[in-house]
Amino acid sequence: MDIYCTRPNCTKPLNSFADLDSGNTLKTITQKFCTSCGMPLLLGGRYIVESPIARGGFGATFLARDRYTPAMKRCVVKLLQPIGFTSAQMVVAKQMFEREATVLEDLGTHPQIPDLLAYFEVQSGQDEFFYLVQEFVDGFTLEQIVEQHGAIAEADVLEIMHSLLPVLTFIHDKGSIHRDIKPANIMVRKSDQSYFLLDFGAVKQVAGVAQGQKSTGIFTPGYGAPEQMRGDTVFPSTDLYAFAVTCLFLLTGKEPDELFDVSYNKWQWDRFVKLSPNFNNVLHKMLESAPSDRFTSAADVLQALSSQASVPMVQPSVQTPVKPAHQTSIQVPVPVPLPNFAPAVPKPAASRSQKTPWLLSASIPTQFIGAFLLGVEAMLLWQVSTTVGIAVIGTPANLISFAAVLLGIILLRISSILDNKDLFVFVNLLSFAAVWGGQIFAKVQFQNFPNWIEIAQYCGIAGFSAIALMAAFRLIFQLLYSLL
Incomplete structure (x- = not known):
């Protein structure tokens, strides 16, 4: 042993x-x-x-x-x-x-x-x-979820809030303040997807002191409330502030310093994610600079989230365009569950590889367009190879040159210089150019070339087949990962 x-x-x-x-x-x-x-x-x-x-x-x-x-x-x-x-x-x-x-x-x-x-x-x-x-909690932290899967959907973040706000109520009613709420200190247990709040090393006991106590400066930069960063009195609303920043990280996948606009001294997340009005207003109120302007308790936040009426607030003076962001739902288990205590040092960014094909992580319209392009690419490459390809790539020298070009594309793909989207555009434009050029300048070689309507039909069939195959692969992947 x-x-x-x-x-x-x-x-x-x-x-x-x-x-x-x-x-x-x-x-x-x-x-x-x-x-x-x-x-x-x-x-x-x-x-x-x-x-x-x-x-x-x-x-x-x-x-x-x-x-x-x-x-x-x-x-x-x-x-x-x-x-x-x-x-x-x-x-x-x-x-x-x-x-x-x-x-x-x-x-x-x-x-x-x-x-x-x-x-x-x-x-x-x-x-x-x-x-x-x-x-020991066998699971993974919310920080790792975002690193592996990207931003989390609003519905899932609301589920997290409804699960953990009663925990904060319990802590505050016991006369304590956590003071270090962040994604790395929230864990999802793999067996039943229960949320756990971890690491109470920075807990401040305020029992018997109605107005709170002085902070000793223990917090995670970016998540600490203004009064905490100044070393001033901490309140239950101090935890609510950190919890709101945590939610923003989950919703956008962005670190706090990317979401806080220092020039206007306010949080700006609209350019990364568009939230429902009530939820948006609740987060704004949780993130007020003055503790007295925030919710006084976690129970009040729960009540505001359940209310259909929006929380009164001042709308931001600066309007920024909304950039669509891909959001995924939480799925368990993940490939690499973390132990109970996560490292305090930042982790390296997740690699570009995913556990399912990249196309399946996109929206449904994008999946259809991408699948259709797959069909276009397959049809055009087939046509080029059976017409121009047979005529041109006849000598060993031309064959070696063609192989060198394909090898170059593969190397660019592996090195991440040329990603999937670039590869689609590059190959399809090259194929279109070859076919159009062949039709115009080498009509004799293209006498047996199908008409465009027929090609579109072939591409549609190929595209739907690609979607079906990838969906089948995704199901297989999910079954395999559920057993690991």
């Missing part, structure tokens, strides 16, 4: 123990130590770390198993790992870590907040390590 060492800067953290492959030994052994640094490996005497999940300046998280459960249940182990902290900063860090454990113990009773399983210290030589063990 392999066990991962959690000590920061351990040179060889992965340890292998053949004796632990026996189930009885695994349950009865008292402790195991890292062969490189001597760090205890059975955390709290029961948790076996399998692999790291994320590391940062304040903490590190690991995927682990509980050896005292029959199925070796998975869990998430979070380690307090301050780097370069002074003694005073270390005291504050410990207090925040202990507060997170206290808050999780209280808030973990909610079904959409991971349970706190354990909280303990481990002594290794002169070093002290603080651990927090939490329920």
